[in-house]
Structure formats: structure tokens, C-alpha cells
Amino acid sequence: MAPMTTLKGDPFDRTLFESVTKRRFFFTESFEIYRVAPNFQGDNRGLYDYGPPGCALQANIVDLWRKHFVLEENMLELDCTVITPEPVLKTSGHVDKFADWMCKDAARGEYLRADHLVENVLASRLARGVNGPSKNSPKLDEATAAEYQNILAKIDNYDGPELGDLITKFDIRNPDGNGEVLPPMPFNLMFKSTVGPSAAAPVYLRPETAQGQFLNFRKLLDFNQGAMPFASASIGKSYRNEISPRSGLLRVREFLMAEIEHYVDPEKKEHERFDEVTQLRLPLLDKGTQLAGQTTPRNVSIEDAVKSGTIDNETLGYFLGRIMLFLLKIGVDPSKIRFRQHLDNEMAHYACDCWDAELLTSYGWIECVGCADRSAYDLTVHSKFTGTPLVVKEALRTGPVKVERWQASLDKKLVGPRFKRDAKAVQASVEALDQPLLEKLATELNTTGSVTVDTATPLADGSSSVELSRDLLTIQKVTRLETVREYTPNVIEPSFGIGRILYCLLEQVYWHRPQDVARAVLSLPLAVAPTKVLIVPISAQVQFTPITRKLSSRLRAFGIANNIDSSGASIGKRYARNDELGTPLGITVDFDTLANGSITLRERDTTSQVRGPEDEVLQAVKNLVDGTESWHQIAGRLAPFSAHGQNDD
Amino acid sequence: MAPMTTLKGDPFDRTLFESVTKRRFFFTESFEIYRVAPNFQGDNRGLYDYGPPGCALQANIVDLWRKHFVLEENMLELDCTVITPEPVLKTSGHVDKFADWMCKDAARGEYLRADHLVENVLASRLARGVNGPSKNSPKLDEATAAEYQNILAKIDNYDGPELGDLITKFDIRNPDGNGEVLPPMPFNLMFKSTVGPSAAAPVYLRPETAQGQFLNFRKLLDFNQGAMPFASASIGKSYRNEISPRSGLLRVREFLMAEIEHYVDPEKKEHERFDEVTQLRLPLLDKGTQLAGQTTPRNVSIEDAVKSGTIDNETLGYFLGRIMLFLLKIGVDPSKIRFRQHLDNEMAHYACDCWDAELLTSYGWIECVGCADRSAYDLTVHSKFTGTPLVVKEALRTGPVKVERWQASLDKKLVGPRFKRDAKAVQASVEALDQPLLEKLATELNTTGSVTVDTATPLADGSSSVELSRDLLTIQKVTRLETVREYTPNVIEPSFGIGRILYCLLEQVYWHRPQDVARAVLSLPLAVAPTKVLIVPISAQVQFTPITRKLSSRLRAFGIANNIDSSGASIGKRYARNDELGTPLGITVDFDTLANGSITLRERDTTSQVRGPEDEVLQAVKNLVDGTESWHQIAGRLAPFSAHGQNDD
Structure with a gap:
């Protein structure tokens, strides 16, 4: 595919972008027809359904993830239940600690997430240059502005009482109505229910897929015939009862996660395949840089970052590299990735080092992948509660x-x-x-x-x-x-929010034709595009039906997802619809096809077309999908094509 | 693969079978280490985790399902949320009607499902030939035995008060302790929770994936460019808070479903592809047969069943045929399938005809797929509540x-x-x-x-x-x-319980070598087997490593899932382990491989082996996986192989 940067001139317009994802049914608010119903009194915020293209895009990202991580390294995949008894999450620390701080605006009966409240109000004051809610508030002086900037740079580092102090100190109020808010209180983010008719057994919807994997550690080690290190992996839904969801797919209450738990000997955090990533450079925003109030990442090779101790160990470095490669494979813009290290207060209570892969969007930098060294925390606490040893026994080599x-x-x-x-x-x-x-x-x-x-x-x-x-x-x-050494493995955990990755990717591949803001394109790579090939007959006449069906079934035999659009719309309109669906290739069948069997192949990003015999064109499609040939090469060897009524304009 | 029936001589032994699925980590009770912990007070019944082979088997079944149904007919796949606001399920009828009847044994504080209680007690009396709980109870006379048999034949046809009458009439008590039970009460099977900090918005975990699809009907029709008929489909978890889960994977509280909603014009329930299934014969157990107390299905062609009105319409008949073909494709035993029609009391309140595909197991006939004509019920009620029209508008062809x-x-x-x-x-x-x-x-x-x-x-x-x-x-x-005709589509819904299908399939493909009950085999077909090929070096010596790695990566390039086992165990033991994992093919690398590049290929069911050059053997594997060649053909053209220490005995 052609490089996109030259075509993406205009600044990103979120309204235009959202109209495309909505119109093409990538995703939609769940229960939308209920939300707009006159007497509906529910809360469906933070819940989204994926329509056909969103669902296919999600399935393709998950499929690539499974190949890139699970199959490539023979990880042991599990599918554990979402419903989790309370004692498990009490032991893991979630019942006591998995909470956000919220403030109540008592007058309006509204709850606000405390860190978001502080962030929004201070950012708004900075943007408006005034130190208060209205135009008539006093002007913001330089010292205060600097203080605000400093707070915003480390906003994730404050706990509830500290946020409460900031709210008092700077007289921060609910931007809706300017009412005062009560001091921050913790709100547990897990959905609670009960199981069975007696209702005596409280359960939660899991907030992450990790715990189910830890509880199966003994069986996994056994299945792996006792060999260490190894990894388990899980793809499934998790749940967080967000206080006040916003930002569309970025902060939702139900989401698809893909998590890896890599179990290592705490004394051997080297990685067998570390060599493969040492020279890869990552944009790192480490702790020190953030605490100094800076936001520019340093571009460092993984080898150097591990040697200097910026990244704690080889295995963590290896996975940060693999995460980078995965993101590039699905089409993320390399200039819009950074790896941010967690600050100490922000880090989960068990972790000894943690990095987030963040992607740049119109909402700012969004955490999409976490990669934490959870140490031996989880296996230790579950082992202690249950009395089941979750350890590795290894014959001492020294005798x-x-x-x-x-x-x-x-x-x-x-x-x-x-x-x-x-x-x-x-x-x-x-x-x-x-x-x-x-x-x-x-x-x-x-x-x-x-x-x-x-x-x-x-x-x-x-x-x-x-x-x-x-x-x-x-x-x-x-x-x-x-004669045996016994140890509790440490766990390195790469954890992926599939919905967030999907959203950020969509924003990053969106642009429109230079001449027309209404002609949007999603430059999704072939690897993840919902449909790879659109097949269009020049007209809706039935004589084309056998040919388009044959092409479709030949492509399906190659395993290439395709769609026939024989609706009455013009070719240009049908292509434009598929540009918005991110379909990379288009095949046109016309009257010449009936005469000589030749067909046209169109590339989405450049709109350029070539023509050739059916077999040659289908082989070209297969080569593009397999990645063995580029569009540039195809365009060099097949005849260029341009005909009235069949090109885009 | 060779036919299995000749090898499956012995009666099915569930204890042996369960020890295999447990030992090879197909699935396990969730939170097992908690359940056995001294002070655990929860209820983890009806919750199961899939280990690596179970997870792969499930993924392969789902993948085949998607190809057989979704891709084959261009269905529009959706991924909707599990969390559902109460008003949606109030409208659908679930809040009021989605309940089972339960009886409380007040003395023990135990809850029993009323229909299961009646069924178990009467079946036990019939089996023991006595009319009461103990050996000393009076003998069962012929008239009462006939009455019991009649009740059992239509046990799904009784409502709560009727079950209560049976309990009183026959003095049915809790088999545990023989205590009396209170009259049946309804228990709603949905898990309830609340969303957001105010806790004012009750939500449920969806009991089926259907409602999310119905609510998106307008967007789906629009995405389909207005064309009818069409289908949507969804694969995802659903939840039922079972009163007293039992029977392992067959009655669980969290399960994977795959559902299709096919929208048709109520006046045109013909199906475009009906021709493809008319001659297929299905074992049908219709309403009339059941109400006459009979249990033997009739073998009828789909054409005849639709013509005679046994099956309500063509579209329903078409899907019953497609369901049959799917079950055969994944390896279900054709002699252990039947299609049972719902009795009137048993049928969901909205349905106008409903059939279950049931599979025979050691627990009896198990409902694995439902196929209902839901009429216009769902679209009508949601449309009425929300005021959003969920209809199709069609230009009148007659002018x-x-x-x-x-x-x-x-x-x-x-x-x-x-x-x-x-x-x-x-x-x-x-x-x-x-x-x-x-x-x-x-x-x-x-x-x-x-x-x-x-x-x-x-x-x-x-x-x-x-x-x-x-x-x-x-x-x-x-x-x-x-000029326009407006109608609410009817919905034909094929609905698959993936976990149940997986369990029944495992039971049906299980057997053991005639000479040894401890040598179990799972004859899973290549299409769904978790791993297709096991690669074993004759010894753990490092000189074999480059060869086994190359073979593995060559197979992976064909898209064939494989595994290397270079553990120290004997070849026979490594093959035996993989017979239990259902791995259909094995490749052995030995010292001759080092000398001349030849490798051995073993077939799981017959344990017969052939030998040839690497390229030829890998091509044979590919042909077997693609289904273009049978083992019989391969064995006819490659050299037979038998060598000391490499065969099974």
C-alpha cells in the first residue's frame, strides 16, 4: 500500500470521523433505541456493540494477536470464567483496593471521578488563561499556570486525600453548574452479583483475566510437563464499573482483553529470544522524565534500556519489543506510539515495574497495553489462602x-x-x-x-x-x-485492551480524499481489514452474477474474505462506501469481462487500477494478502486501467 | 481416518473418560484450589475453565461454525454487550418469565429444581421396582409404573403448580435425607447487578445473545442496504443462574453460545437454498410422537417433513438440515443425533415452532442446538416499548x-x-x-x-x-x-450451546485400545483436533532440535497447528499422551532422518505408520488436513513402517 502521510493533510476532525464509524456500523452505543425511548430510566453509558465491520476488525486483531504471541511461543491458552467468587478477589487484593476516587456533587446527585475532575478543570483554566469557571474570573498568573502544568504531568500519581487537597486548595467545582463537591471517596470498580437461589455466595465479574490463569498454575505447569519458563494466555471479556464513562470506546464498562502471564524463575529473568529484539528502538517515557514534569520520550534500543536498568529485566524488555512489533503489524502509526513507565503511586500494589504502551489520538495519549512485572505476588497470596503450593520444584544441578x-x-x-x-x-x-x-x-x-x-x-x-x-x-x-530447589515463579504480564487498540487504530488510519471531506478512507492494512476484496459488477444485470459468484468463491478458497456489491448504486459510490469500510482492494467485472475474461483491480489508498486476466489478477490479490508482493510491484507489471464510469470521479 | 465403530467395543465408562479429560486438562472446575481450601464458603458449581486442549477444541469448533454459517451465507456478525439494562429484559419477557420452578427442603435449607426432583425420584423408583425411598417400600405395581413412564416422557410439559401436584400425589421427597419439600416457587435465572455509583440502574447478565441482535435490527437492515431476507449472528458468553448445577459441562452458569437470527418476510418463509437440503434425512421426534409416550424418532427427508407440516416452513427446515451437516462435520456420531420438537407448554412463549438437536451421551439425550421460529414477537415488543419502528418497507411490485x-x-x-x-x-x-x-x-x-x-x-x-x-x-x-408494504420480519433462530456440543462430542469420540483400558484415545477429526500433528524426536539429543524446529515451522506455514514433544519419555508414552489429546497424526524423527532425510507418519486411530522423504510426508499431512486424501490412500502409496521402539507396543 502507498504511504498515507502525504494524503493526510488536514487536522483530525472527530465529528467527521465519528460520522463514518457510525454510518458504517463499526460500533454503536448498546441499547441505543432504549436510550432514546421516552421513559427509559437506565444507564447504558460505557457499553458498546460492534457491528459487522467492527466485529470483523476485532476478530482479525485477535487472530493476529493469537498468531503473534500464543502460537509463535507455544503459550498455553486458557478460557476461564468471568464470574469469580468473592474470596478469590479478596485474596488478590481487588475487593479492598480496586477502586477509583469519586466526588459527589450533592446538589445535583452526580458522581465525578476525582482525578478526571481535577484534570479537566485545571486543563480548562490553562486553556482559557483564567483562574476560575467564568470569563470574569481573575487572570491566570505565570506561577499558578506552571503549578497547574506540573500537577497535570503527574495527575496519575495522586491518591484520594491528595486529590481532595487539590480540590480544596484550587476551589475546584463541578463544571456542570459550578457546584461544590464532597471530599473524594473510594468506589470499588467491580460489578457484584450473587450465585444460586440462597444468594449467600457473593461473586464479582472479573476485572481482568489474570486471576483465572494464576489459579490454574499447577495444572498448567503439569501440562507443560514441568518445564520452565512458560506462558499462559487468555482472551476474554472483563468488566469495570466505571464511575462516569466518557470518551466512547476508550472508557467502557465491558471490554475484551488479551492477557499473557509469563512465569519465570525470579533468579533467571533472561529471555531465550532476547537477541531478536535488542536492536529495536522504543520511545520510552520513564519515571524520572515524568517526575521532572517532562513529556518527550527518549528513543532507546531495548538492549541499552535493559543494560542501564531503565527497563527492569530482559524478559520485560523482550515483551515490550514484541508489543511494539505487534502494534506495527496491525497498522498503528509508529510516530504515535510511546511506552510510559508507571509512577510509584500509580503502579499496582504488587508490581515491581510496569510500562504502558500508549497510542496518540484526539483524546491525547491512550494506554492500550500494560506490561507489568507482578513479581511472585499473586501466586504467593493464592497459595497462602488455599494451602495449595503454587511453586516449581527443580532438581539441583550441583547435586x-x-x-x-x-x-x-x-x-x-x-x-x-x-x-x-x-x-x-x-x-x-x-x-x-x-x-x-x-x-x-x-x-x-x-x-x-x-x-x-x-x-x-x-x-x-x-x-x-x-x-x-x-x-x-x-x-x-x-x-x-x-536435592530439589523450590521457588515461586515471578510473573511478567503483557495485558492488551483490544477495544482501545481498535479505536486508536481507527483514528490513526482515518483520512479523507484531498478534494472532498465527505469522501473518507480508512487505510486499514490487509492483515486486519474487515473485508479484503470488494467485487463489483458494472451493473446489476443478472448476466454478471455467475462471474461475481465464481470470483467470490475462488477468493474464499484462498481464505480471503470478500464481498459482492451488486446494488444499483454507481461504481464510484460503491467504492466510496468500501473506502469507508477500509476494504483495501476492489475487483470490477464489466462487459469486457464477458468478452475476454479480464478484470480490473483497484487499490483503495491511491485509487489506481490495473487490468489483467482473471487468474493473474487473483494471484496478485493473493500475493498482496500474503505480503509477498507490494502494490507498487503489481502496478509495475499489470496494465494500468482507466475507463469512463469505472474510476472514482 | 479409519471407521471407529469396530474399535469401540466396551460400554462407556464415565469414570475412565473423566480421568482422561481431567488428566489432559481439557477442562476443570473453576477455582478448584479455592473449593478445596479449608475456610472457603462460596459456590463455584456450574463454572468451568477450559485448559489448553479444551480451549483449542472450542476455538476450532467456533471457527468451523463461523465458516459453515456466517461466511457461507454472508451473515452479519455482531458483538453485543453481556450487561443488559433491566427495561430491555422486562420488554423481552425475561424478567417476568425466564424462571425455573424450585422446591425448598426447609429442614436442610437446600433448593432443588422441581422438574429434576420429580424426574429423579420417579426414575429411581422405576429402576428399583419399589414405590418409595427405601428397600422396604411397597413394590411398584404395573399401573403405577406405566403412569410414571408416561410422566417421564413428558416431564418438560409440566408447569410449577402441576409439578407441585405430582409431588403431593406421589409423596416425592428430597432424596438426600428424605425430607418433605415446600411447593414449587419460580426462581428467575438471570444474574442481577447494578451499574454506576448511584446503584439506581439494575442490569442483568444476558441469558442469550439474541436481544442485542434484535435491538440493532434497523442498523443491520441499513448495513445490508435494505435487502431481505438476511441473518445476523453472534458468538459470546451468556449466563443462567442455575438452581443446582450438576452433570459437569452440561448444566453450567456461564457458557459460550453461537446464535443466528434469520429475518424473513412472514409471507415468504421459503428459502433460496432449500434445494440443497431437501433430500437430507433427519431423525425427527415430533410433538405427536412424544405425547403418545413414544421415544423412537422417525427418519424423514426434510422435503417430506416440510410438505407434511411436521416442520413448519422451508426456512426452518433448511436450518435444521444445515445444523445436521455442521454436527457431522465436527465429528458427531450420526447414530447419536435426534431432532426433538418442543411440546406446547415447553416452548418459549413467543415461539410458533421449535426443534432441539439432541446428542446421546451417558447422561441421556442432551439438547445442544435449538432452532425456533420466534415469529415477530421480539421485534414487535421492542418496537412498541421504544417507539422505534423495527420494520421493513418494500416497494409494492404490483404498483x-x-x-x-x-x-x-x-x-x-x-x-x-x-x-x-x-x-x-x-x-x-x-x-x-x-x-x-x-x-x-x-x-x-x-x-x-x-x-x-x-x-x-x-x-x-x-x-x-x-x-x-x-x-x-x-x-x-x-x-x-x-406504494409501500410495511411488515415486521419473523425471526428463525438457530441457537448453539458450544460447551454442550463440545462435551457430547468428547464423550462420543472416546474409546480405548482393545487390549488396555488405560490407553485411551479421543478420535477427534482433523477439522477440530486441538493439535493436528505431534512431532517427536526419537531421543532428547540436541542434534534433532534443528530438524524438529524446521518441520514445525514448515507445518505452521501451511497453517497446521503442531507441537514438538522432546521430553525424555519413550516414544510409545509420548504417542499415548497425544492419543488422549486427540492428536490425529504423529511424525517421528530418528537416526535415519539424519542419514537420509526420511521421516515417519503415524495415524492415531489405527496406529499404523508409513515412511517417506520429508517433502512427501508433509504433503500427505497437508492433503489429509485439506480433506483431499484419506489415510487409506496415503497408506497405499507410502511405504509401511515398523521399527523396534518406535511403534506403540
């Missing part, structure tokens, strides 16, 4: 090693009668004690005759700890010959 | 026609001031009045001076009707020249 370890044991005859139905929980708590704690407790037990041990789950009487005396509990140092 | 119609009109100047914010709703209610009602109201208005009109949605004061007097409302007969 057996003598090790000294603290070991705790309970008197089994006494534990059962003493603790009854809590006995298992008490046993699990003692088994979960780590070496430093055991050493401390050994001294204490020796000195005072008893120790208090925390339990992972509440006991029958509601308490969360238990006292154990010397008659029940023994803690001693033992020397063992170990 | 303009003079028609007399009743027409109601409101005085617009008066309506606004009189009804204020209810004005739109009142207007919509008047517009929704149909011809017979208008005729009736015209007389009433004339006689009494006013009429009462029901409103689709409650008004501001909570009332659901409004009185309209002669000064506001006029109803008169008008004569119009109509």
Missing part, C-alpha cells in the same frame, strides 16, 4: 546441598480435639510461616511458653489469630540434605 | 394499491400542555394502536366521547393508561394510495 531450616510442627493428636473445625486452618497457618518469622517465634516460644500466630482466614469465633503453647507447637532448627 | 385504514391523530397543540413530560409516551401509545383496536375505539369515542388507552411505559403519576377525550383524539377511516 544435594546441606541446608539448615527452621521447622514448626503441631502435635496432631492434640490439634484436632482442641480446635475442632478450625484445625485445618490452624495447621495451614503454621505451615505458611516463613523462615524469619519462625526464627523469631522460636525464641518467643522458648522464653514465654506460647506464641500468637495469624490465620489467613477468620476462625469459627471470628478471631484472626490463635495462641499456641509449647505442648502443641514445636519450632526447631533442622539440617536437611536438599 | 400502488388503494387501502382503507383507521387512523388516529392527537391534537398536537393540546397534547403538550396537557401531558407535559408524558406527552411523548402518550403520543407513542396512540401510534402503537393496531387496526382492530382502532376500529373498536372509534365506535367507543363516538358513543361515549372518550376512550382509555394503555401506555407501554408507566406515566409520571405511575398509571399505565390514559383517558383521551374527543377534543384531543380523532379516529377516522382514511383511504390511501399505498
Whole structure:
């Protein structure tokens, strides 16, 4: 395909762009006919349906993702349930911590996301040059403007109380009606429901696909015949009960995710295929740069970024490179990608390093892929709660090693009668004690005759700890010959928001013919375009039907998605419709086809056409789809074509 | 592949079968490590995760489904949200009617599905020949046994009160503990949640993918450039909060569905491609046969079944045929399929005819595909609630026609001031009045001076009707020249439970080698097998690595999913593992390969092997996958192979 940049002269017009995606049914607000109904009292914001081209585009992106990541590296794909019992998400930390801060405008009964409120109000003051809501507010002085800019640069770094302080300090109010807002409160973002008729079992819709993968770690390792490192992957819907969805597909309550959990030995974060990406340069916006209030990324090779410690380890670097290559493959503009490192306050509580791949759109830079090193957090907490070891056992290559370890044991005859139905929980708590704690407790037990041990789950009487005396509990140092090393793997997690990627891609490939804003084009690459080839007969006469059907079925046999448009509209109109659908190629069948079997092939971006015998043209289409030939090469060897009524104008 | 029937001698052993699907991680109970944890108090029943082979099998079935239905007939695929606002499902009838009847065993605090309770208890009495729970209960006499059999034959035909009568009449109790149960109560099967921080907007997880498709009807028709008939399709998760899930994958709370909504002119239910299926014979178990207490299906050609009215119309017959062909394509045993017609009480309230494709398993006949004629029900109710017309307008081919119609009109100047914010709703209610009602109201208005009109949605004061007097409302007969015919399409809906199909298929393709119950085989056809080819080097020596990698990448270039197993296990063990994974073909690389480039190809079901040069063998694999050559043909032209240590025994 021809380079697009020369054709994309005009500034991006979101209204024109949205009219195309709506008109061509890429996506639509869900339940739209309800929203406009007179007595509808619901909230369908943040919910979108994909129409036929959006659905095909999504399927093609997912298909490429599966080939690029899952098949290329033999990842173990899982499909886990969305419905998740509360204890799982309590353990993972989501019940307590997966929340956004919101402010209530009490007068209007409206809820606003606190960080968005601060961001919008300060950005608006900066844009208007005044320090208040109206034209008559005082002018913004230079020092205050600089302060605002500094706050905006690190807006993701504030917690609720800090946002509350900013709201008070700068008298930030609800832009709708200028009412005061109450201090920020946390709002958990998970959808809650209950399962079964007794309604006694609370469940949530998963906020990410990761937890289901972690819970299956033992089975996955077993399926992988014990070999490390390896990765699992999952593609599926996740849910976040956003406080106040906006920005179309960018902030939605139901979305498709594709996540990889790559399990590594914490002492060996090298990657076998690191060589393949070392020379790739990434636009990195690291922590330090952001905290200095800067927004320009540095272009660094992955090799250098890992060597200098900017990126924590090889495996993380490898995946950042693979993410970059994937984004380029689906047609993202390389000048509109950056990798932004999470600030410390913003990073999930478990992560030790995290980068977002962000894509530039009319809404600014949008986080589309996260790539975090989640350390051993998840496997550790689930293992602790359930008492199921989620570890790797590896024969020591150096042979057996003598090790000294603290070991705790309970008197089994006494534990059962003493603790009854809590006995298992008490046993699990003692088994979960780590070496430093055991050493401390050994001294204490020796000195005072008893120790208090925390339990992972509440006991029958509601308490969360238990006292154990010397008659029940023994803690001693033992020397063992170990032949096996046991460790909890660390997890590197590349996590993709498919809907966001799809939206950003659509914005980036949108343009219009220089002579006409109403003639839009979506320059989707062949790899992801919903339909690869449009087949148009010059007129709706039935004599063309056998030929177009044959062409369609021959292309389908090559596995090439195509469509016949034999509607009565002019050829130009039918092509224009398909330019808006992002269809890269068009084949025209006309009266000469009936005479000599030749057909025309049109390229979407340049609108240039060539002509040749059916077999040659179909082979050219196949070569373009397979990527073995470019349009430039095709145009060089097939005859150029231009005929009245069949070209675009 | 060789025919399997001769090898499947033994009766099906579910325990052995389940140990294979569990050991090879086709699927597993979700959150299993939580369920076994000491203090877990949740309910994870009816929730299953698919492991790598189950996930690949599911993806392959879905992929074939998309090709067989969506691509073959240019259906318009949609991806709609799972979260659905309450008003949508109130209108569709689900909030009021989508329920199962359940009985509470008050003493145990347990809930039982009423129809399952009656079914289980009566079947158990029949099997044991006694008329009560224990051995000492009275013997079952012939008349009562016949009565029980009759009830079981039409168990799906009873509503809640009728089930309650049966429970009383036959003193049916909870088999667990023999306690009495309370009369059946309805339990709505939808999961409920709320959206947004105000929690004022109730939502449900969709119980089917259909509603999202109906709500988009206008956009779909528009996308299809107004042409009828056409179909939309959707593949996605749906949810049913089952009262008491059992039977593994067959009754789950979260499941993947694939649904087609085919929109037709109610006056033209013929199908353009009906010819292609007329001669196909289907095993039909129609209404009449079932009500006579019979269970043997009749083998009827689709042509005859439609002609005789057994199947309501051509389009329904066409889809039943296409469903049959799809099931055969994925490997379902033709002797274990039947099409059962719904009984009147069992049929959804809107349907005018409905058939289930049922597959035979160790749990009996399992409903896997439904195919219903939903008439114009859904489009009509949504149109009525929202005031958005969901209709097709078609130019009359016969030219303009003079028609007399009743027409109601409101005085617009008066309506606004009189009804204020209810004005739109009142207007919509008047517009929704149909011809017979208008005729009736015209007389009433004339006689009494006013009429009462029901409103689709409650008004501001909570009332659901409004009185309209002669000064506001006029109803008169008008004569119009109509050039356009307007109609609400009927919907034929083939609806597939992918998880159920997958489970039944696994049961049907399972067998074991005659000499050894521990050597299981899953005879999945190449089209759906998770992995098509296993590549095994004769030993784990590194000299084989470049060859196996090259073979793997050559197969991947053909689009053929393959796996290398270079673990230390014997060749026989590695093949046995892959027989259980359903891998149809195996390639062995040995020392002769290093010498002369030849490789061995093994067929899973017969365990027979052939040998040839790499290119020839890979071409044979491709031919098998494409379906252009059978194993019998391959074995006839390539050299047979048998060598010590490389065959199975």
C-alpha cells in the first residue's frame, strides 16, 4: 500500500470521523433505541456493540494477536470464567483496593471521578488563561499556570486525600453548574452479583483475566510437563464499573482483553529470544522524565534500556519489543506510539515495574497495553489462602546441598480435639510461616511458653489469630540434605485492551480524499481489514452474477474474505462506501469481462487500477494478502486501467 | 481416518473418560484450589475453565461454525454487550418469565429444581421396582409404573403448580435425607447487578445473545442496504443462574453460545437454498410422537417433513438440515443425533415452532442446538416499548394499491400542555394502536366521547393508561394510495450451546485400545483436533532440535497447528499422551532422518505408520488436513513402517 502521510493533510476532525464509524456500523452505543425511548430510566453509558465491520476488525486483531504471541511461543491458552467468587478477589487484593476516587456533587446527585475532575478543570483554566469557571474570573498568573502544568504531568500519581487537597486548595467545582463537591471517596470498580437461589455466595465479574490463569498454575505447569519458563494466555471479556464513562470506546464498562502471564524463575529473568529484539528502538517515557514534569520520550534500543536498568529485566524488555512489533503489524502509526513507565503511586500494589504502551489520538495519549512485572505476588497470596503450593520444584544441578531450616510442627493428636473445625486452618497457618518469622517465634516460644500466630482466614469465633503453647507447637532448627530447589515463579504480564487498540487504530488510519471531506478512507492494512476484496459488477444485470459468484468463491478458497456489491448504486459510490469500510482492494467485472475474461483491480489508498486476466489478477490479490508482493510491484507489471464510469470521479 | 465403530467395543465408562479429560486438562472446575481450601464458603458449581486442549477444541469448533454459517451465507456478525439494562429484559419477557420452578427442603435449607426432583425420584423408583425411598417400600405395581413412564416422557410439559401436584400425589421427597419439600416457587435465572455509583440502574447478565441482535435490527437492515431476507449472528458468553448445577459441562452458569437470527418476510418463509437440503434425512421426534409416550424418532427427508407440516416452513427446515451437516462435520456420531420438537407448554412463549438437536451421551439425550421460529414477537415488543419502528418497507411490485385504514391523530397543540413530560409516551401509545383496536375505539369515542388507552411505559403519576377525550383524539377511516408494504420480519433462530456440543462430542469420540483400558484415545477429526500433528524426536539429543524446529515451522506455514514433544519419555508414552489429546497424526524423527532425510507418519486411530522423504510426508499431512486424501490412500502409496521402539507396543 502507498504511504498515507502525504494524503493526510488536514487536522483530525472527530465529528467527521465519528460520522463514518457510525454510518458504517463499526460500533454503536448498546441499547441505543432504549436510550432514546421516552421513559427509559437506565444507564447504558460505557457499553458498546460492534457491528459487522467492527466485529470483523476485532476478530482479525485477535487472530493476529493469537498468531503473534500464543502460537509463535507455544503459550498455553486458557478460557476461564468471568464470574469469580468473592474470596478469590479478596485474596488478590481487588475487593479492598480496586477502586477509583469519586466526588459527589450533592446538589445535583452526580458522581465525578476525582482525578478526571481535577484534570479537566485545571486543563480548562490553562486553556482559557483564567483562574476560575467564568470569563470574569481573575487572570491566570505565570506561577499558578506552571503549578497547574506540573500537577497535570503527574495527575496519575495522586491518591484520594491528595486529590481532595487539590480540590480544596484550587476551589475546584463541578463544571456542570459550578457546584461544590464532597471530599473524594473510594468506589470499588467491580460489578457484584450473587450465585444460586440462597444468594449467600457473593461473586464479582472479573476485572481482568489474570486471576483465572494464576489459579490454574499447577495444572498448567503439569501440562507443560514441568518445564520452565512458560506462558499462559487468555482472551476474554472483563468488566469495570466505571464511575462516569466518557470518551466512547476508550472508557467502557465491558471490554475484551488479551492477557499473557509469563512465569519465570525470579533468579533467571533472561529471555531465550532476547537477541531478536535488542536492536529495536522504543520511545520510552520513564519515571524520572515524568517526575521532572517532562513529556518527550527518549528513543532507546531495548538492549541499552535493559543494560542501564531503565527497563527492569530482559524478559520485560523482550515483551515490550514484541508489543511494539505487534502494534506495527496491525497498522498503528509508529510516530504515535510511546511506552510510559508507571509512577510509584500509580503502579499496582504488587508490581515491581510496569510500562504502558500508549497510542496518540484526539483524546491525547491512550494506554492500550500494560506490561507489568507482578513479581511472585499473586501466586504467593493464592497459595497462602488455599494451602495449595503454587511453586516449581527443580532438581539441583550441583547435586544435594546441606541446608539448615527452621521447622514448626503441631502435635496432631492434640490439634484436632482442641480446635475442632478450625484445625485445618490452624495447621495451614503454621505451615505458611516463613523462615524469619519462625526464627523469631522460636525464641518467643522458648522464653514465654506460647506464641500468637495469624490465620489467613477468620476462625469459627471470628478471631484472626490463635495462641499456641509449647505442648502443641514445636519450632526447631533442622539440617536437611536438599536435592530439589523450590521457588515461586515471578510473573511478567503483557495485558492488551483490544477495544482501545481498535479505536486508536481507527483514528490513526482515518483520512479523507484531498478534494472532498465527505469522501473518507480508512487505510486499514490487509492483515486486519474487515473485508479484503470488494467485487463489483458494472451493473446489476443478472448476466454478471455467475462471474461475481465464481470470483467470490475462488477468493474464499484462498481464505480471503470478500464481498459482492451488486446494488444499483454507481461504481464510484460503491467504492466510496468500501473506502469507508477500509476494504483495501476492489475487483470490477464489466462487459469486457464477458468478452475476454479480464478484470480490473483497484487499490483503495491511491485509487489506481490495473487490468489483467482473471487468474493473474487473483494471484496478485493473493500475493498482496500474503505480503509477498507490494502494490507498487503489481502496478509495475499489470496494465494500468482507466475507463469512463469505472474510476472514482 | 479409519471407521471407529469396530474399535469401540466396551460400554462407556464415565469414570475412565473423566480421568482422561481431567488428566489432559481439557477442562476443570473453576477455582478448584479455592473449593478445596479449608475456610472457603462460596459456590463455584456450574463454572468451568477450559485448559489448553479444551480451549483449542472450542476455538476450532467456533471457527468451523463461523465458516459453515456466517461466511457461507454472508451473515452479519455482531458483538453485543453481556450487561443488559433491566427495561430491555422486562420488554423481552425475561424478567417476568425466564424462571425455573424450585422446591425448598426447609429442614436442610437446600433448593432443588422441581422438574429434576420429580424426574429423579420417579426414575429411581422405576429402576428399583419399589414405590418409595427405601428397600422396604411397597413394590411398584404395573399401573403405577406405566403412569410414571408416561410422566417421564413428558416431564418438560409440566408447569410449577402441576409439578407441585405430582409431588403431593406421589409423596416425592428430597432424596438426600428424605425430607418433605415446600411447593414449587419460580426462581428467575438471570444474574442481577447494578451499574454506576448511584446503584439506581439494575442490569442483568444476558441469558442469550439474541436481544442485542434484535435491538440493532434497523442498523443491520441499513448495513445490508435494505435487502431481505438476511441473518445476523453472534458468538459470546451468556449466563443462567442455575438452581443446582450438576452433570459437569452440561448444566453450567456461564457458557459460550453461537446464535443466528434469520429475518424473513412472514409471507415468504421459503428459502433460496432449500434445494440443497431437501433430500437430507433427519431423525425427527415430533410433538405427536412424544405425547403418545413414544421415544423412537422417525427418519424423514426434510422435503417430506416440510410438505407434511411436521416442520413448519422451508426456512426452518433448511436450518435444521444445515445444523445436521455442521454436527457431522465436527465429528458427531450420526447414530447419536435426534431432532426433538418442543411440546406446547415447553416452548418459549413467543415461539410458533421449535426443534432441539439432541446428542446421546451417558447422561441421556442432551439438547445442544435449538432452532425456533420466534415469529415477530421480539421485534414487535421492542418496537412498541421504544417507539422505534423495527420494520421493513418494500416497494409494492404490483404498483400502488388503494387501502382503507383507521387512523388516529392527537391534537398536537393540546397534547403538550396537557401531558407535559408524558406527552411523548402518550403520543407513542396512540401510534402503537393496531387496526382492530382502532376500529373498536372509534365506535367507543363516538358513543361515549372518550376512550382509555394503555401506555407501554408507566406515566409520571405511575398509571399505565390514559383517558383521551374527543377534543384531543380523532379516529377516522382514511383511504390511501399505498406504494409501500410495511411488515415486521419473523425471526428463525438457530441457537448453539458450544460447551454442550463440545462435551457430547468428547464423550462420543472416546474409546480405548482393545487390549488396555488405560490407553485411551479421543478420535477427534482433523477439522477440530486441538493439535493436528505431534512431532517427536526419537531421543532428547540436541542434534534433532534443528530438524524438529524446521518441520514445525514448515507445518505452521501451511497453517497446521503442531507441537514438538522432546521430553525424555519413550516414544510409545509420548504417542499415548497425544492419543488422549486427540492428536490425529504423529511424525517421528530418528537416526535415519539424519542419514537420509526420511521421516515417519503415524495415524492415531489405527496406529499404523508409513515412511517417506520429508517433502512427501508433509504433503500427505497437508492433503489429509485439506480433506483431499484419506489415510487409506496415503497408506497405499507410502511405504509401511515398523521399527523396534518406535511403534506403540
